[in-house]
Amino acid sequence: MADTKQDVLDMLRELAELTILDEGDPQSFRVRAYESAAQAIAAHAGDLGRLTAKELEKIQGIGKSTAAKIRELIETGHVAKLDGLRGKHPASVVALLRIQGLGPKTVIKLRKELGVQSMADLRQAIADKKLRALKGLGDKAEEKLAQSLARLEREGSIDRTPISVALPLAERIVARLLEVPGVTHASYCGSLRRFSETVGDVDVVVAASAPGAVMDALVSMSVVDRVIGRGDTKTSVVTRRGTQVDVRVVAREALGAAQLYFTGSKGHNIKLRQRALTRGWTLNEYALSEIDGGKVIARETEEQIYEALGLPWIPPVLREDWGEIEAAEAGTLPAGLGQVLGDFHVHTTVSGDGKSSLEEVVAAARARGYRVLAITDHAEGTLSGATRDAFLEQRAKIRAMQATLGSSLKLLHGVELNIGPEGQLDYDADFRAGFDFCLASVHDHFDLDRAAQTRRVVTAMRDPSVRMIGHLSARMIGARPGIELDLDAIVAAAEETETALEVNGGLPRLDMSVDALRRVRSSRATFVVTSDAHEAGELERVHYAVKNAERAWLPPDRVINASGPDRLLAWATG
């Protein structure tokens, strides 16, 4: 089955997570062994299902024990060791690790000393002031955890799923359902299709002749924890992680109406329905049809329905009832971004967390038809950063490669500088000036106040070496809020210093956010869509940055690497 690799990865990652809780050490040899095994599996290209235990052991990082677990998983669907750990550490305890500032050691202590088994238990223990009595914890720690817990609950990331989790999940489910005989179409809709950064659930629409087989395939998937409801047209399940997935099976001829309805948003749908009513029609999830007599006007494709309503097809990312229907009617829908012709935030193995070589990254950029590629590994101020010598060596390599590439692809030797709490940057001005392209970004000190955060970023912008600010807010969706910033001051400084602002396509970041981009889209600032790739395959993440920019109605001509080669090349070498 096509999911074998993902199933094995899920197993190894869950083993690692549960073993951290079991041993109370995120760095234990066993934990690291599971993680390196997962890494090895992720990188393995072949079909795992066909490999014997002996053959699995030949993969570097897979030993006898892991090979046996993989075979056990493939043959029985279960791994005894994992089941045992799940029994010892229920999901409600594992969930406690999502609270910022609470790690495995403290979770173990809270469980042992206070019997805390869930968020609710923790809330009660905090209310009873029981935490401060524990050795190693005090009133400050209690207060901090209370705040983290409150924030987690307030921001709703307990029940909303970040897009970085939801999108791979949805793609996996779609791929599985497409394998079912009789299925002619499967795709995800809902807020995920609109590219919302978190989703309440995952909606999948399927066109099939036999709904039963589709539902069977869904409920038997290994990611599924429990089935909430099951019928012929709709089945709802909850994944192990707690994400709800709704699958709806519709008739092939009504697919367009179904996709339109299930993609939403609610406000967008209401406006479309009002529009239908003024024409004597009604729009529902099955069709656009006449009120009297029910004659079908359109239903097969979204395009046909929009057209019947006198509108061009509206891209899902715009369907938020943010004025898109009015714009569509007036013919002023924002144009999509042009072809992306370069990337300015890409890592190689010179960064401690980079996984692809320079050669691999360059080959991937060429395959994408890029005209410019800035290699931007981490500088010394970041944990995984590189030394001066490593950068000089890399520069020589890049110059040599450029000589063989000619003018087809312009390589820039860049660096991702860390912005310190006072706005200070890595190395010294002379060394920074030696790079072709410097981007600077925040990686620490997230707790400074708004004035201090704004000051540090603006200070970095004023440095003559800095061409672009990376992932402006430094948020991690669903895990960490962005830093507090005075966006107006940032944009004013960006205009004044001609520092570009990144739209980072990494799904955990999507930074700048749609919210922030909407607020600054009428400025004169320059934007750059990037992948922040840490391996060659991740260059395609720039596509997500494009979606985010389009969702924010960012004018295409403000995005320097998606508006033609001439401006791009001039800017890149400017």
Added chain:
DNA sequence: GTCGTGAACGACATATACTATGTAGTATA
């Protein structure tokens, strides 16, 4: 947990800052 050397056992260990407590836990690309 895996791996390499020698056939059972030792080596393996991001590094560092920060915070709250008084040595340990957490967070970070």
